[in-house]
Amino acid sequence: MYKKKIWIMPLVLFVIAATIFAQDMQSEKMQQPGMMSRGMSQMQSQGMLCKANNLIGSEVKSRTSASMNQKSMQNIGKVEELIIDKNQDKINYVIVKSDNQNHPVPWWAFDVSPGRRSSMTTSTMDTNDANSTKDKSSSVQTGSEKKATLYLNMTKEDLQQSPTISTVSTDSLSDSTLRQSIDTFFSQHEPAKYRMHQMMGGRSSMSQQESMTEQKSSTTDTNDANAPAKKMAGTAEMTQGDLFKASDIIGQKVKGTSDADLGSIKDLIIDTRHGQVAYGLIGYGGFLDIGEKFAAVPFSSLTIQTGQNYATINATKEQLAALDVGRDPIAKLSQPEFARKIYDSMGVQPYWEVLGFAPGEMVGTAMAAWGANSTYNQNFDPSKVTTISGTIENVSTFQPETGAALGQMLTIKTEEGETLTIHLGPQMFVKRQGFDFQTGNKVDVTGSKVDINNQSVIMASQITSEGKTLTLRDSQGKPQWQMGQQQQQQNQYRKGNY
Numbered sequence: 136m137y138k139k140k141i142w143i144m145p146l147v148l149f150v151i152a153a154t155i156f157a158q159d160m161q162s163e164k165m166q167q168p169g170m171m172s173r174g175m176s177q178m179q180s181q182g183m184l185c186k187a188n189n190l191i192g193s194e195v196k197s198r199t200s201a202s203m204n205q206k207s208m209q210n211i212g213k214v215e216e217l218i219i220d221k222n223q224d225k226i227n228y229v230i231v232k233s234d235n236q237n238h239p240v241p242w243w244a245f246d247v248s249p250g251r252r253s254s255m256t257t258s259t260m261d262t263n264d265a266n267s268t269k270d271k272s273s274s275v276q277t278g279s280e281k282k283a284t285l286y287l288n289m290t291k292e293d294l295q296q297s298p299t300i301s302t303v304s305t306d307s308l309s310d311s312t313l314r315q316s317i318d319t320f321f322s323q324h325e326p327a328k329y330r331m332h333q334m335m336g337g338r339s340s341m342s343q344q345e346s347m348t349e350q351k352s353s354t355t356d357t358n359d360a361n362a363p364a365k366k367m368a369g370t371a372e373m374t375q376g377d378l379f380k381a382s383d384i385i386g387q388k389v390k391g392t393s394d395a396d397l398g399s400i401k402d403l404i405i406d407t408r409h410g411q412v413a414y415g416l417i418g419y420g421g422f423l424d425i426g427e428k429f430a431a432v433p434f435s436s437l438t439i440q441t442g443q444n445y446a447t448i449n450a451t452k453e454q455l456a457a458l459d460v461g462r463d464p465i466a467k468l469s470q471p472e473f474a475r476k477i478y479d480s481m482g483v484q485p486y487w488e489v490l491g492f493a494p495g496e497m498v499g500t501a502m503a504a505w506g507a508n509s510t511y512n513q514n515f516d517p518s519k520v521t522t523i524s525g526t527i528e529n530v531s532t533f534q535p536e537t538g539a540a541l542g543q544m545l546t547i548k549t550e551e552g553e554t555l556t557i558h559l560g561p562q563m564f565v566k567r568q569g570f571d572f573q574t575g576n577k578v579d580v581t582g583s584k585v586d587i588n589n590q591s592v593i594m595a596s597q598i599t600s601e602g603k604t605l606t607l608r609d610s611q612g613k614p615q616w617q618m619g620q621q622q623q624q625q626n627q628y629r630k631g632n633y
Contacts, residue, residue, distance in 0.1 A: 184413065184465050185249040187381045187403035189283050190214055195231050198246065198286040211291035212238070216303045217381035219403075219412055224435050224486070226410035227378070228308060228317070233291060236299045239308060242410035243328050244321045246286040249407065249465075283407075289324050297321070305378035379439060388445040389417055389437070397455055400437075400446060401429065404468060411486050414477070415446070416464055419455055430458040431468055436481045454480065504539035505561050507613050511535035515583045515594050515612030522581045523593070525549040530572050532562055545572060547580065556592050557582070560607045564616040568605055576600050583612065 196208040212233035220227045228239040287294065297320050300307045307313060322329035381403060391397040398419030406413045414431040432455070437446045458477055460467040468474055478485040504511055512535075529546035543559040557580055559565055565572075572578075582595035596608040606615050 183247070183249065183407040184468055185247065185283050185405050185407050186416075186465070187217055187385060187405055187412075189249065189281070190217060190229075190247075190285070190405065191382060193282040193284060195233075195245075195285045195287060197290050198288055199290055208286070209291060211287065211289075211294050214285060217405075218305060218308055219379045219381055219384070220377050221379055221439055222377045224412045226381075226405065226412065229285070230300075230303050231294065233294055236295065237301070237303055238294055238297050238299055239313075239317055240287070240294075240297070241318060241321055244287060244325050247407040248284040248286070287324075293324065303380070305380065308378060384415075384439060384446070387439070389415075390445055390447050391450045391452070391455075395452065397448070397450070397452060398430075402464075403434065404431065404464065406486070413486060414464075414468060416460070417455060419452065428456075429460050429462070429464060430455040431460045431464055431477055432458060433478050433481050433483045433486075435486070436483050448481075450481065502540055502561070504535045505542075505614060505616065507617055509535070511539075511587075512612060512614060514585050514587050515596075515608065516585055517583065517611055519583045519585060520581065520596065520610070521584050521593070522579065523547070523549050523555065524577070524579045525555070527572055527574055527576045527578060528554070530574060533558065543572070545578070547578060556590065557598070558587075558592050558594050559598065559605075560595075560614065561616055565605065570600070570603070570605050572600065582608075 191214055193214045194210050195212040195214060197211050198208060212231040214229055215232040215237060216230040217226050218228040218230065218239070219225070226242045228241060229245065231238045231240050298313060298316050300313075318329070385400055385402060387400050389397045389399060398417045400415050401418040402416040403412050404414035404416060405411070412434040415434045415437050417430050417432060418427045419430060420426060420428045432448060432450065436450075437448050439446050458480065468477075475485065503509065506512065525547040527545050528548050531544050531546070532541040533544045534540075535542060541562045543562045543565045545557040545559065547555050547557055549555060577600065579599040580593060580595050581597045582593040584591065584593050586592070594608070594612070596606070596610070596612070598605050598607070608614055
């Protein structure tokens with residue numbers, strides 16, 4: 136009997152080892168050219184949340200047409216740091232180290248593959264400074280994820296032609312000339328992604344910045360009388376005070392209501408679709424990380440105290456406990472209901488509403504239904520274009536198909552007493568152009584009057600309200616949101632908007 140047990144144990148260990156090996160081989164296979172689209176599809180279904188600690192130190196690989204034909208993609212660098220614009224709560228730049236050179240790369244230029252889970256976990260406490268206010272523990276869960284992988288549509292030689300900075304700091308990236316040269320370089324390699332970035336607001340769009348800033352003002356620490364002014368500063372021009380290194384934020388102590396010590400920031404949760412820093416992961420309770428718990432809070436609700444090595448939030452320990460995410464925060468935060476609960480509990484508008492998406496959507500997938508050749512857009516009939524005038528009775532949203540980005544919809548009562556439904560375009564595009572339609576507004580609408588799902592709808596090509604004109608489509612129905620920013624500005628100029 137004992138001999139049988141001795142014989143069985145090596146067999147069990149062999150099966151376990153073989154299973155782990157097979158999983159690793161499958162992970163590597165997902166990065167092979169033939170499996171890339173399938174792998175990306177699986178990642179989309181899992182949502183695109185990723186920990187900052189799994190991005191820092193990750194590999195950057197080339198995804199050119201040449202590399203896709205090879206068995207493995209060329210490793211062209213390593214992520215040294217993430218540069219966060221706290222005014223927008225977004226990653227502006229990823230510092231990629233390649234052959235000892237630091238290259239700031241805009242977030243929008245990347246494709247990201249979040250790391251999968253392993254059974255290992257590490258914790259590194261900063262024991263060199265007993266008085267340090269920063270907790271350098273990087274352990275968040277038993278079974279943390281492996282490093283992510285970032286992809287660029289360029290070779291290593293291409294990357295080495297991009298602008299560099301001598302040291303990894305926020306000082307140089309406050310220079311508008313350098314930022315312009317960075318955007319110019321990478322927009323030449325990724326023109327489509329750059330246009331999408333501009334459509335999503337970019338740095339030049341004021342509407343998203345103002346919306347984010349307004350939210351933060353409502354959750355500002357009341358002990359700091361200058362905080363609202365600080366939040367507004369930099370909306371028009373980025374300053375060094377707007378920028379933070381992710382590694383400097385992670386580990387900071389967190390103080391809550393009445394200056395109470397709540398815990399420390401263990402990690403940042405990034406929505407990799409557009410680089411939004413969605414959550415701060417706060418470790419609280421326990422002793423020396425034993426029995427420690429983890430709560431997620433909207434990153435926009437945290438105020439980083441520059442030079443103080445701590446952050447503040449208008450919350451209590453009891454509120455944190457209600458936002459506990461357990462040892463698998465990514466899985467918990469991927470649940471739309473729980474994600475909504477976090478933002479509601481802190482009185483902050485969810486970032487996905489500001490951007491016009493639902494949690495878990497992919498940008499490319501969500502925008503596909505709005506494309507020029509999409510089923511929805513093909514309903515536009517140039518022969519049925521008409522112009523009507525009326526008053527807005529209702530402002531709402533719709534989706535051209537399941538999973539699509541939200542669209543802006545108006546219900547208008549014409550001067551003749553007819554009630555009409557108006558489809559404008561992606562809600563985020565309308566907001567980026569600075570339009571906020573309200574009930575009671577007088578409008579003039581030009582568009583194609585068609586039947587969609589047995590309902591009469593006007594697919595607007597142009598709408599004028601309060602002296603401002605928003606162009607949505609050209610005369611043939613081609614969406615304005617797919618055109619480059621320069622062409623949009625030229626069209627608006629010809630219509631007398633400037």
